[in-house]
Amino acid sequence: MRPWEVxxxxxxxxxxxxxxxxxxxxxxxxxxxxxxxxxxxxxxASNDYLGLSVDPRVRQAAMAAADEYGGGATGSRLIxxxxxxxxxxxxxxxxWHGTEAALVFSSGYATNVAxxxxxxxxxxVIFSDALNHASLIDGxxxxxxxxxxxxxxxxxxxxxxxxxxxxxxxxxxVSDAVFSMDGDIAPLPELVRVARxxxxxxxxxxxHGVGVLGQKGSGxxxxxxxxxxxxxxxxxxxxxxxxxxGGYVAGSRVLIDYVINRARPFIFSTGLAPASAGAARxxxxxxEAESWRRRKLAALAARLRSGLVNLGFRVTGQDTPIxxxxxxxxxxxxxxxxxxxxxxxxxxxxxxxxxxxGEGRIRLSITEGRIRLSITADHDEAxxxxxxxxxxxxxxxxxxxxxxxxxNTTE
Ligand SMILES: Cc1ncc(COP(=O)(O)O)c(C=O)c1O
Numbered sequence: 001m002r003p004w005e006v007x008x009x010x011x012x013x014x015x016x017x018x019x020x021x022x023x024x025x026x027x028x029x030x031x032x033x034x035x036x037x038x039x040x041x042x043x044x045a046s047n048d049y050l051g052l053s054v055d056p057r058v059r060q061a062a063m064a065a066a067d068e069y070g071g072g073a074t075g076s077r078l079i080x081x082x083x084x085x086x087x088x089x090x091x092x093x094x095x096w097h098g099t100e101a102a103l104v105f106s107s108g109y110a111t112n113v114a115x116x117x118x119x120x121x122x123x124x125v126i127f128s129d130a131l132n133h134a135s136l137i138d139g140x141x142x143x144x145x146x147x148x149x150x151x152x153x154x155x156x157x158x159x160x161x162x163x164x165x166x167x168x169x170x171x172x173x174v175s176d177a178v179f180s181m182d183g184d185i186a187p188l189p190e191l192v193r194v195a196r197x198x199x200x201x202x203x204x205x206x207x208h209g210v211g212v213l214g215q216k217g218s219g220x221x222x223x224x225x226x227x228x229x230x231x232x233x234x235x236x237x238x239x240x241x242x243x244x245x246g247g248y249v250a251g252s253r254v255l256i257d258y259v260i261n262r263a264r265p266f267i268f269s270t271g272l273a274p275a276s277a278g279a280a281r282x283x284x285x286x287x288e289a290e291s292w293r294r295r296k297l298a299a300l301a302a303r304l305r306s307g308l309v310n311l312g313f314r315v316t317g318q319d320t321p322i323x324x325x326x327x328x329x330x331x332x333x334x335x336x337x338x339x340x341x342x343x344x345x346x347x348x349x350x351x352x353x354x355x356x357x358g359e360g361r362i363r364l365s366i367t368e369g370r371i372r373l374s375i376t377a378d379h380d381e382a383x384x385x386x387x388x389x390x391x392x393x394x395x396x397x398x399x400x401x402x403x404x405x406x407x408n409t410t411e
Contacts, residue, residue: 019330020351027346030054032378034346041346042383044373049212049321050293051378052243052283062244065278073271078260081271089281093236093248096218096284097228102250103259106272108207108237109135111247114263115203115233116174117142123169127161127200129153129186131179136205140174152179155190162198171200177220178208181350181372183317183324185209188224192231201232211241211287212321217294238272241287244280246272293377297321300375300384307388311395312402316370323373324350325391327401336371339397343390347371 001009015021027036031054034043052058065085073081086104093102105111116139120126124145128136131152140147148165150158162171173195175186186204195202206219214222219236221228228234228250238246249259259266287293301321308315314326327333330351337349350370373387395402 019334032376032383036346039344041341041344042386043346044375044379044387045347046374046376047208047240048243048378049208049241049297049374049376050217050243050283050287050290051376052241052286054378055243055283055286057286058243058279058282061282062275062279065274065281069274071275072273075271076267076269077271078267083271083274083277085274085277085281086271089277089284090248092281092284094250096216096288097221097234097236097250098218099228099234099250100253101256102248103256103266104238104246104248104272104277105266106246106269108205108235108239108247109138110265110269111235111237111249112136112205113139113142114265115235115249115259116140117265118259118263119143119201119203119233120145120172121169123167124172125165125167125169126172126174127158127165128173129175129179131182132174132176133180133205133207136174136176145169145172152182153184153187155187155194158191159194159198162194162200171198172203173200174203175205176208177204177206178213178320178322179317180208180322181324181370183320183322183372185213185220185223185319188220188226188231192226195232203233203235204231205235207235207237207247208240208320208322210236211283212294212297215291217241217287217291238276238280238283242280242283244283245276246280297375297377300379300381303381303384304373304375304387307384308391311388311391313391313395321375323375325371325373327370332398332401333370336394336398336401339394340371340390343393345387345390347373 025036027034029043029046031051032042034041069083069085073083075081090102090104105114112135120143122144126140126145126147128140128147128149129152130149148161150161177186191202209219211217213219216222221230233255234250236248238244301323304323305315308325316324327336333349340347350372
């Protein structure tokens with residue numbers, strides 16, 4: 001091995017010893033099923049909340065867009081890659097969210113990094129929720145603004161930090177809308193109030209709320225009876241309930257023009273492939289029209305949540321299809337995940353660094369591993385009962401994992 005490979009190998013060995021080594025599986029997810037190593041498992045791990053990735057209309061739209069515009073975008077948006085599937089998708093997204101404009105990127109990750117690094121700059125202060133997604137954290141770092149972390153969803157702490165922290169530039173508040181590993185919803189009305197009081201601009205990442213929250217599925221603002229334009233910078237993904245790939249920012253014309261001119265991940269990267277844009281456009285229309293999917297999802301998630309709490313598991317979050325079960329040590333969570341697999345349920349262990357650990361300024365110290373169950377509209381009540389049956393078996397096989405008789409609220 002070369003010297004740098006020796007260094008990598010020794011780090012990988014350390015990860016294996018800590019039960020934190022990650023490896024890619026050759027599984028195939030199809031709706032509610034996962035085919036893995038010759039077995040068919042019930043999967044509770046995907047972000048395809050509305051079950052649209054296998055919907056024939058979405059697949060057909062992907063093929064039609066590829067037929068019309070080709071397999072790839074052929075270049076960056078500002079050179080040759082601004083194809084019609086993207087521009088019609090952006091118009092539809094802006095209408096859905098009631099904003100002046102929207103702009104699509106090649107991923108949700110790229111959107112967050114692009115928007116934060118373009119908007120915030122040295123001299124600014126970003127106030128960031130302690131449990132924000134890695135892409136927001138990386139965007140904050142790349143902006144070179146000062147970053148101040150507030151306790152998760154704690155509006156008093158946020159207000160205190162805003163009042164105490166001097167700032168000559170712009171103040172920004174940055175938050176996930178639905179916290180991907182905790183399953184709770186950010187307190188949007190309070191966030192907007194605090195932002196206005198201290199002259200801060202609010203950047204919200206609604207990756208897990210788009211399609212899932214609100215009567216028409218347009219996300220967190222609709223859920224709270226507010227408008228997306230109450231948020232200064234609204235971000236969504238096409239990769240979760242919208243069953244495709246990509247991310248977007250929606251807001252004022254000035255915001256979008258600025259991002260087009262200043263965001264390096266937008267300027268120096270190839271446009272989203274036509275098939276993804278076509279699929280997302282069809283999924284957006286279905287998500288808006290078929291509110292029964294959201295009603296079904298909410299009922300299934302509530303049934304699962306209360307069943308797990310009754311079994312004695314510690315469950316966080318509420319009102320979302322993300323149902324995290326806090327287990328404890330890395331060792332225990334890996335063991336539980338293996339038990340689930342043996343019993344026919346696919347739900348991988350979530351460990352640091354996805355659940356962040358206590359190092360650096362913008363990380364929170366959480367060492368508890370967790371199982372993150374995500375329910376989709378493809379599941380039915382019998383599936384939920386099966387999941388509860390499997391967790392009953394796990395409770396017996398891994399002692400001590402279901403002794404926290406906590407309520408199903410966020411910690
Ligand atoms: C809150 C949040 N934002 C952004 C992303 C990144 O989105 P994408 O997978 O489209 O890159 C994720 C991905 O899981 C996420 O959970």
